Amino acid sequence: MSIKYEPLAITKSRQACNFTRKEMELEDLMIAAATALGFVSLCKNLLAFARWLHAMFLRKPKNLHDYGSWAVVTGPTDGIGNALAFELASKGLNLVLVGRNPNKLEATSSELRERYGTTIQVKTVIADFAKLSGEEIAAAVTGATEGLDIGLLVNNAGIAYPYPRYFHEVDQELMESILRVNLNAVVWVTKGVIDGMLKKKRGAILNIGSASSVYLSSYPLQTLYASTKTFMAIFSRSISLEYKEAGIDIQCQVPLFIATKMTMLRRRSMLVPSPEMFSGASVRWIGHERQCNPYWLHAVQGFVLHAIDAFTVWYGQRYLKWMREEGLKDDGIL
Incomplete structure (x- = not known):
């Protein structure tokens, strides 16, 4: 019996071919895995886009009367609150209007009654959130809504800087007002109505x-305002999970610029809608997602701004610095 031996060069050549074949198989496997992941990611994004299109343009709004026959609206005399x-x-919802200016409240309620006649009822509550304690706010809301079928609360009241400024330039009175109205009032007004909602x-x-x-990593020269709105966002998302099973x-909602006194924007366009344009979209989204941007062009803007966040923050800061200088000039400081 003879034993045949292969030359060493041939053996090494075969080993190299086997190794190369394994490398190619591994590369093919990695390419296939990457392709599959890319396809899944594409399908996920397309599905999310399709859902957004459906929610924005095709989904039917909820019947707000299913929640109750009355709605409480804070800050109802101007801007978004008035339009809402x-x-x-x-x-066809009856309204409890909560504001600090009795004359403006009376004017708003009179206009509502004139436009809608006896089809709705309107109550007014005078409450200055910048001056009342939390317990006083909750007591005022609870007292005004006692015996009413409150189905909806709109926490709209808010305060921003008169014009952009650095944090150290915010005086104590303005700082207290922003914290009390944007943060404290949201918590305590919610506290004033949620027990009634839980009962029914x-x-x-x-x-x-x-x-x-939501869309910006930083908002310099509007620090305190943006921080209170960030609190509102996490407060809303968290409390939503707490009470979803209770039927609440x-x-x-996180809009961009709207033509209101707060934003100091007078021009009304597709990108900067009027309060009425926004409120029409806003009501359609009530009761659905925990957080949303109901006006479709704002949602598109937000997507773009978030994608180029570094540039957005840089450009925004430059623009706000210019607005600050203009405000200081109007105040006679510059």
């Missing part, structure tokens, strides 16, 4: 937040 009050009245196992709460808490839908 009229939008809700057009749906239904209700909805809409908190009007800000895009600054809680949502935070």
Whole structure:
């Protein structure tokens, strides 16, 4: 019996071929895995986009009367709050208007009654959130809504800087007002209505937040305002999970610029809608997602701003510095 031996060169050549084949198989496997992951990611994004399109343009709004026959609206005399009050009245909801200026409250309630006649009821509550304690706010809301079928609360009241400024330039009075109205009032007004919603196992709460808490990593020269809106966002998302099974839908809406006194923007365009344009979109989203941007062009803007966050923050800071200088000039400081 003879034993054949292969030359060493041939053996090494075969080993090299086997190693190369394994490398190629591994590369093919990695390419296939990457392709599969990319396909899954693409499908996920396409599904999310399709859901957004459906929610924005095709989904039917909830019947707000299923929550109750009354809605509480804070800050209803100007801007978004005023537009939402009229939008809700057009749906046939009775209103409890909570504000600090009795003359403006009376003017708003008179206009609502004139427009909608006896089809709705309107109550007013005078409450200056910048001066009342939390317990006093909750007591005022609870007292005004006792015996009413409160189905919806709109936490809209808010304060921003008169114009952009550095944190050390915010005086004590303005700082206290922002913290009390934007943060303290949201908590205590919610406290004032949620017990009633729990008893009947239904209700909805809409908190009007800000895009600054979602789409931007920083919002310099509006630090305190943006921070309070970030609190509102996490407060809304967390409390929504706490009470979802109890039949209470809680949502935070995060719009971009709207033509209101607070933003100091007068021009009304597709990118900067009027309060009425926004409120029409806002009401359609009540009771659905925990957090949303109901106006479709704002949602598109937000996506772009978030994608180029570093540039957005840099450019935004330059623009706000210019606005600060203009404000200081108007105050006669510069």
